[in-house]
Amino acid sequence: MPLNPLDTPVTGTRLHTLASEGHLSDTALERALIFAEIIPPKHRWQTFLRGLLLMLGVTFILAGVIFFFAYNWAQMGRFLKFGLLQAAIAATVGISWYKGLEHLSGKLSLLMAAVLVGPLLAVYGQTYQTGADPYELFLGWAVLIVGWVVISRFASLWVCWLLLLNISLILYWTQILDMERWTFAGMCEAGFLLNASAILVWEWLAAPKIPWLSGRWIPRLLLCASTAFLTIPTISCIFDYASEPFLLLAPILYFSFIAACLWIYQRVIHDLFVLAVCLFSLIIIITAFFMEMLGEGFIFLMFYSFLIIVQTAAVVFWLRKVEKTWRDTA
Template sequence: MRHRQCAAARRETRLDSWQSWYQSSRQQRALLRWAAQGHLDAAGLRTARAWVGDPPGAADWRRFWLALCGWLGVCLIAAAAVTFFAANWSAMGRFARLGLAEAALVLAAAVAFCAGRRWPVLASLALWLACALIGVLLALIGQVYQLGADPWQLFVLWAALMLPWTFASRQAATWLLFAAVAEIGLWLWADTHLHGTVFAVAFAAGNLLGLAAWEVARGRLAWLAGRNAGPRLIVLALLTGVSVLALPNFLVRAHGGWSWLVWLGCCGGLLLYFLRARRDLVILALVLLNVIVMVTVHLGVRVLDTTSDVVASATMLAVLVLAQAALAAKWLRSLGGNGAEP
């Protein structure tokens, strides 16, 4: 009984998603295989299965699909709002456009407020939709009054206005929306005011600050514990941005400043942190994939500059990619057996 209580407690604290279910099913299969091989007797198998916990049942899948359909629904509603105004732009006046957008925003906020603690899932969905509708309203204001719909000021203001609701939501999905909006605002601001290496440093610093804040909050906030999507998406955006900024260094020599040092520092820092402090195989795989792409691009340019045989060059690069991928997979597999997070 005590084992089952401990397993149930662990299931409550773990992320209720396909990831935890996959690990539970994988562990159950491993226990059955050990029992078939004679490494576990019947009593040991029962004890081990009690510690691991039961695989997902019908109620778990029902809750998962309801949540998935709910989040997909609010995303479609937000997209429908944008499409509605774009399709009926000439048929509506400025007050009709702004009035409908404001009414939709107020309605979403009212639903989130009325749902409250009684229907927490509905409240979270409505609050996320309200945060998305803030951006729609700001874009309409920019278009109606010819302020532009995509300057960095719009995204910064959008992030600032949704920040109080983001804190109130206590949902990783709302924080991901805030991070995406802030990411676009940071990129547009840096692209407007900064260039070259300074651009790369500012972009990397902003993303690393967001990643550090998420990692700290992840260890202190119970509702954020076990949520790995946020750090992984921030790392993906960081690596994509610094790679794009460093790409001229890999394509043309002595061009693009020292952005490649920023890229190298980000890759090294991410590998060090997520290998020593908190192992995350997905983030490590993202870093290795990014390194493989950049190294292949660099060597591919050098090979094409020195030879005119396209077939030989392509074969050489294919062998290089396969060798790098094999080494990366072997290393990640060795880490996977040492307790790294999936």
């Protein structure tokens, strides 16, 4: 039984085909693309640009505050430093309360307050010479703003908080622990566990279709970080035969994580970007393996180039096939 054309999914390719055959005018094509949410309407572009300019303004204000203190540090007394920073934090929290966390301006004001807590802690440490390690600054920063992070329902503030946790972990691992025992590979695996746990929590919370969790850029960012944390020690394991427990554990965690991501994000959560990142990482690992096995030389260099081309073509072919399968079953 032939498929009714009206039952086929609406895609940009099909709409452009109808337009090229004369069934749709240019105006009708544009309206159809907007109606099918293939291209955004005018008001969505305006909302995007308004939010982008607002975020750029917040970024420049924060940069100005930091550079102001850096330039005038020697001429400012301790009470002036503390007073200005505390007044700025109080002002931004007040603006956030006045605007409300339902509006972007209120969320960005709370983000500014959370960022300004860091310079306040830095000024306190420099003024009173507390002798605290750098990781304690970032960890204390993360602890102090956790309440704002929870109530904000703002993805960017969650990213800022996770970044502080990552920096705290790296600084603690490199400055406090004995690196001869707790190796660089162990630090990467700890960073992977932190970010992979954040991915699991985010995807679990996003399942009920909570509006502010609907964006895909945070889990994608966290997956890039998790993949990088595992790819680096796995490459080290390929080129280094040392029998370090952390180094030997890296390939096991890596291939388990990549296999899980390829299955979940192909069959459960359709995300082509995640699949592309995982396969790009596999290309790096496979190429590194052959480089270690075959060595150097012009002939081998040509082989590695050909290998990368073949792998990339295979990845593109598979991703196009997966995307077509999703589209046909939609």
